[in-house]
Amino acid sequence: MFGLSFLSPLFLAGAAAAAIPIALHLFHRRIDPVIDFAAIRYLRAATVEQASRRRFRELLLVALRVAALVILAVAFARPYLAASAADLAAPATLVLIDTSASLSAPGQFARARALATAAIRSAPAGQAVGVLTFGNGADLVAPLSLDRAGALAAVEAVTAGGGATGYRAALARAAEALGDRSGRFLVITDLQKSAWDTAGDGSVSGRVSVEVIDAGGPASNVGISSLHIDVSGAVAVVHNYSPRAVEPRLEFAIDGRHAGSVQVKVGAGSSAEVRFDLEGRSGGALTASVGDTEGYAADNVRYAVMDAADRPSVLIVTPSGAPSEALYLSHALEVTEGAGGIRPRVLSGSQFSELAPERLAEVDALAILGTRGIGRRGRELLAEYVSQGGGLLVGAGPAVDPVVIEEALSGLLRSRWRPRAAVSPDKAVLRFAPDDIRHPVFRLLGGVGTLTNVAFERSVLVAPGENADVIARFSDGSPALIDEQVGNGRVLIFASDLNREGNSFPLQPAFVPFVVESLRYLEFSRASTGASTGTATRSSRTEYLVGDLPGAEGASPGIVRIGGAEGQGSGRRVAVNVDARESDPTRIDADAFGAMVSRLQSRAAQRARADLQDREDTLRLWQYGLALLIVSLAAESVVGRRVG
């Protein structure tokens, strides 16, 4: 009532104690003694209470006592004002349609659309229905309403795209659309296993039931998982997800013209690399395609750009600027060659502080391995660089003082860290475990196995900010890699050293792809910020995944231009490709899906309880309740004295 809810509703049972004064009033009425008295005339003159008035006072007294007990119980139940109760009244049905690349197999999406249509038609009469598509993000294509025709029309209009499936994000968006209502989500999907691997804060309220409707998937799939240019030409990787070996023919085209073809034999469940000689061509858009009539259509084509581009520049800040302080990181970056190569430059903290702002603006990403010498000006430069879209990698080794970073990014960076003397005493060595294997940082690692070999003897304890994602953890559960959006920029915090202080990571094969992809991710972040805000940023990145780029350019695979004036055809060409993990048709069953949803609901319940606690802490209605209790007790005392 009135949106009032309770954090500890069990205490409301205490309100039953209100029956005690009522029972005493009804069944144990005290009989006043009768005294024969002579001087009644003076009593009358003293405005003696009449019986009717006394009865009223007794009722008032009972009411006050009942109120005091009820208020006490309510105060203990810790009340708070919930959202409008009216919102909770009407259940609704939201149909979630998977439009990711993994729905692009022949006939697969038509089946999904038919299931969605049937789900809408079978929704209870009088119940609002909405349609949400997910694949490249999550879009509410038909808001909740009683308009079934509109919902059906929206379903007819949707098609499978090239995006990646992300159940967490989809359910989170659906929960947002449903608001505080109760209802059900009907998820029409191919139950692709990798779709649960993405990180995210998806949560589903316990008031919502989630039903999954299997749209089916292909038994096999052959797709091109990679296409890039190196010094020797184009390299395509073909992956065969079928239980038998295949021999597909890859067709290559440059700027739309057929350039050649290569046949390759790929074993069951394995991949094969295909090299294609570009014959000295240094520019143009390269397309590789494979004929796969059974599997997903979206991954049959992959794009690459051969246009020359500047190598990204990475500035590494160390305590003294000595090459040995960034030895492993520098060497890891120097091994990159060709169009995607990275140019590292090592500076001391004091040199960084004296850097001209325009010089810093040319830097594509910044890595800090030491903070000594970073003065006030250096901190201001750092804050300006990040807030304007720059990417920062912090290797939280012993040479990095967290106070310097916190002061420099004060008000921007929410994550905090502090050193810990040693790793957890019961586990002498920590291991590295990615939380989100689909994060771009882990793009080239091809699985988590190589990372788990890394041993950490020293690390820092990171408290992630509210906008931060934990994309990797140590084996004791503490965050190992934090990705936080900071202003227009992005900060990656690696919770240990990147120069072999306290860990063996630089000696592991996974180190090179890890740091390269981390810095490319940061560099890309800066580039995409520039693209979305219209600011001129220099970037060398030539490949993006569907959904990476804002707007229509990034919504489907192909070759697009970015960075130029709209409609002018200027800017540079980049390739937009399907996420390679969408090619994996491995599926989970509905029970496993339900188990994941249950975890989300459990998390939502925990979060809701925390939110309610915060709200209750903010409102502190129990204090008003206690004040009211005191007032009612005082009134009870006054009235009780008059009743005797």
Add this chain to the structure above:
Amino acid sequence: MSAAELRFLDPAVLARLGTLELRARTVVEGFLSGLHRSPFRGFSVEFAEYRQYLPGDDLSTIDWKVYARSDRHYVKKFEEDTNLDCHLLLDLSASMGYGSRGVTKLEYGSMLAASLAFLMQRQRDGVSLTTFDEAIVSRLPPSARPGHLRAILGMLDRVRLGMRTDVSRPLHLLADGISKRGMVVLISDLLDDPARVVDGLRHFRFRGTDVIVFHVMDPAEITFPFERATRFRDMESGDEIVAVPAVIRERYRAALRAAQEIYRGELGAAGIDYQILDTSRPLEFALMAYLSARGRGRK
């Protein structure tokens, strides 16, 4: 009870003594014996002695016959006339039956009337007794004969509580019936309209009669000591009033004080003595008040 009061008998104790005559005798004789050491010596009715006049003595007390014979001024003390009629009016209304500490107001009033009658008889004053509630219940005409005291005491022994209080009506009736100069002693709890009571008593004053009013009250009526919520039943009408004493105590006392102030002011203005008698106080105080008033009335 003060130290001075301790030498007198507690009325509650006195009420447990044998007959009313014995109680009256005990009070009066004890009282008179005490007077030899008291400033009320001048109102004794025993032997009249002569002594030489001293400055300050009332000139009316000089015996001019002795002066004619001896050419000296002597005052003749304590010689009294016997032609003073004292009319005792005792209220028998139901409210007089209230008593919170072993003696009711009626018992106290009866003992007081008996004591006064005893005292008056010893002064050879004529004594009458009238009992009333809302009307006159019984009446003995005034007489100074020795056997009359026994009749009065017998009548007091037989009194029973009557009905409602209506003090003024009997007073008017009695005032019209008194033809001789005398004194009226009203013993009542005065639980009536003060204006009507005062009006009735003024009637006596118009006829030159001295009046003493003994307002008899029980201590509980004065202090209102009750604690818990109580249903108070009117002893005259049976009406009930529920009250929380703690809440109304002060207002009750204020109402009582206001009524007493009316009596004190109105009766004082009419030349009527007004005495509040708490039934816990010894009767001797009432006798002192009587003699004091009587002395003033003779001047």
